[in-house]
Amino acid sequence: LKTYLDCVPCFLRQALDVTRQVCGGNEEVTERVLRRVLEATHSLRFELPPPYMGRRIHRIIRDETGLADPYAELKRGSTQTALRLSDTVEKRIGESTAPFRAAVRFAIAGNVMDYANACGWDQKQIDACFDEALDRPVDEKALSTLEESAKAASNILFIGDNAGETVFDRILIQHLPADTVTYAVKGSAVINDATREDANAAGIDRVARLIDNGNDAPGTILELCSQEFCDVFQSADLVIAKGQANIETLHSCDREVFFLTQVKCPVIARNLEANAGDWLVEHWKPDTAAEAPQ
Amino acid sequence: LKTYLDCVPCFLRQALDVTRQVCGGNEEVTERVLRRVLEATHSLRFELPPPYMGRRIHRIIRDETGLADPYAELKRGSTQTALRLSDTVEKRIGESTAPFRAAVRFAIAGNVMDYANACGWDQKQIDACFDEALDRPVDEKALSTLEESAKAASNILFIGDNAGETVFDRILIQHLPADTVTYAVKGSAVINDATREDANAAGIDRVARLIDNGNDAPGTILELCSQEFCDVFQSADLVIAKGQANIETLHSCDREVFFLTQVKCPVIARNLEANAGDWLVEHWKPDTAAEAPQ
Numbered sequence: 001l002k003t004y005l006d007c008v009p010c011f012l013r014q015a016l017d018v019t020r021q022v023c024g025g026n027e028e029v030t031e032r033v034l035r036r037v038l039e040a041t042h043s044l045r046f047e048l049p050p051p052y053m054g055r056r057i058h059r060i061i062r063d064e065t066g067l068a069d070p071y072a073e074l075k076r077g078s079t080q081t082a083l084r085l086s087d088t089v090e091k092r093i094g095e096s097t098a099p100f101r102a103a104v105r106f107a108i109a110g111n112v113m114d115y116a117n118a119c120g121w122d123q124k125q126i127d128a129c130f131d132e133a134l135d136r137p138v139d140e141k142a143l144s145t146l147e148e149s150a151k152a153a154s155n156i157l158f159i160g161d162n163a164g165e166t167v168f169d170r171i172l173i174q175h176l177p178a179d180t181v182t183y184a185v186k187g188s189a190v191i192n193d194a195t196r197e198d199a200n201a202a203g204i205d206r207v208a209r210l211i212d213n214g215n216d217a218p219g220t221i222l223e224l225c226s227q228e229f230c231d232v233f234q235s236a237d238l239v240i241a242k243g244q245a246n247i248e249t250l251h252s253c254d255r256e257v258f259f260l261t262q263v264k265c266p267v268i269a270r271n272l273e274a275n276a277g278d279w280l281v282e283h284w285k286p287d288t289a290a291e292a293p294q
Numbered sequence: 295l296k297t298y299l300d301c302v303p304c305f306l307r308q309a310l311d312v313t314r315q316v317c318g319g320n321e322e323v324t325e326r327v328l329r330r331v332l333e334a335t336h337s338l339r340f341e342l343p344p345p346y347m348g349r350r351i352h353r354i355i356r357d358e359t360g361l362a363d364p365y366a367e368l369k370r371g372s373t374q375t376a377l378r379l380s381d382t383v384e385k386r387i388g389e390s391t392a393p394f395r396a397a398v399r400f401a402i403a404g405n406v407m408d409y410a411n412a413c414g415w416d417q418k419q420i421d422a423c424f425d426e427a428l429d430r431p432v433d434e435k436a437l438s439t440l441e442e443s444a445k446a447a448s449n450i451l452f453i454g455d456n457a458g459e460t461v462f463d464r465i466l467i468q469h470l471p472a473d474t475v476t477y478a479v480k481g482s483a484v485i486n487d488a489t490r491e492d493a494n495a496a497g498i499d500r501v502a503r504l505i506d507n508g509n510d511a512p513g514t515i516l517e518l519c520s521q522e523f524c525d526v527f528q529s530a531d532l533v534i535a536k537g538q539a540n541i542e543t544l545h546s547c548d549r550e551v552f553f554l555t556q557v558k559c560p561v562i563a564r565n566l567e568a569n570a571g572d573w574l575v576e577h578w579k580p581d582t583a584a585e586a587p588q
Binding site for chain 2 (some may be wrong): 027038039
């Protein structure tokens with residue numbers, strides 16, 4: 001997906017909110033970040049997906065705050081919150097007549113643990129998401145196709161998104177019958193996206209082979225990813241990608257991908273013919289590109 | 295008041311919304327405006343009030359759209375809407391036990407007719423504002439001081455804000471006992487602020503001497519105003535200024551001013567120790583500057 005004019009004020013809004021959040025409201029640091037982000041917008045290429053700019057913004061924030069992983073503490077908190085919920089989630093999936101589909105729904109519920117599009121979430125939002133997880137409307141046909149594809153696949157790549165959310169990804173992976181599941185995280189810290197450390201804290205290492213994608217952009221910008229990641233991406237029988245940034249970056253890639261996400265922004269929502277707040281099971285196939293929204 | 299970091303994303307958001315509104319959603323024109331506004335933010339001086347930047351943005355919009363007064367049609371519509379309401383308003387003021395105070399409240403209600411902070415208003419918002427006009431909490435002490443000052447003044451300057459709102463300013467002026475009331479409008483078009491033409495359409499010429507301030511900034515940036523305006527501003531016994539942009543630009547001036555406005559932005563609200571949505575009768579006196587929020 002491309003970057004829209006509407007993304008520009010949103011980039012600046014996020015840069016302000018995020019910097020204040022991670023630097024304790026220091027307005028001098030915040031002003032330096034804002035000025036550098038404004039400068040960066042000059043060379044903004046609208047034909048590229050928004051995560052290109054997201055990457056630049058979060059590099060500026062890390063540089064100006066001097067924090068290599070500004071969300072480290074918040075990410076640890078997210079994982080703790082998710083782990084506390086995990087027994088209940090596993091119990092509800094176990095009691096479900098369609099455990100795989102239930103596990104997919106809880107993995108989408110976990111996508112609420114996001115600091116990219118707002119200043120985070122609170123316990124109330126989490127509870128609401130998980131309470132309604134089994135009742136939220138999603139594309140049942142795409143969910144059926146995903147279930148069939150998962151049964152047929154012996155080699156699955158699961159691309160993660162946020163720390164904390166990883167706990168529910170781990171639970172979903174336990175319902176994937178494939179011989180090999182590879183779980184991909186970011187190469188280094190960006191926003192509250194999961195890194196190796198966060199994935200291990202969620203127990204991913206117990207259920208999947210862990211790799212990182214070799215870079216620090218939100219989503220998956222293939223041209224920035226390591227050769228190792230790209231090889232796994234191309235050779236997997238099935239790719240499942242979590243989170244909106246993965247739709248932004250992979251929604252025109254040359255292979256089939258299943259996206260699982262909550263839709264967080266009205267611009268992306270419009271592009272996907274959805275509404276902000278919707279839960280998506282989105283089946284991307286390159287040969288349907290002509291009909292699919294771009 | 296100074297410009298805040300938070301004003302920057304808001305400037306860009308407004309530039310997008312306003313341009314699309316006045317150019318029929320032409321995205322090429324909108325992108326050119328956005329790029330020029332981004333450029334302008336480079337030389338943004340945060341120590342100056344936000345209307346300095348507002349003026350630059352709306353100059354860019356007029357330049358790129360080729361429209362000398364992009365809001366001309368919307369302003370005419372606002373005046374028609376206000377004129378339709380005026381009989382009811384005059385009747386409710388006439389029936390009030392405190393007609394002057396009621397007229398002040400309806401003048402603040404009229405400040406809803408604003409296109410600066412959002413993409414305008416609808417009939418429902420107008421109706422809500424006018425229905426509750428007599429019950430909205432305002433600073434009753436400041437309102438009493440204004441009433442006494444108005445009784446004592448023989449020479450009043452009334453600084454207008456938006457087209458349409460002018461109709462209710464005219465009704466308030468009819469309750470001012472002063473010998474001379476001067477009504478000031480913008481020197482040329484900016485947003486939907488009233489110009490001479492809009493003031494005349496509201497019947498201001500029947501109740502006041504009409505002047506313009508000689509420039510196209512929102513609010514009243516004295517250093518940009520004509521000598522004629524500045525002379526009237528300094529020599530008036532009483533100055534009443536409508537709208538948030540007048541607080542932004544005159545809240546540290548060297549003379550007493552009564553501000554009547556609805557508070558439209560959370561940043562300005564915080565600065566004034568108010569909330570967005572509040573109705574303000576704000577009594578500014580330079581010798582109280584030490585205690586007043588800056």
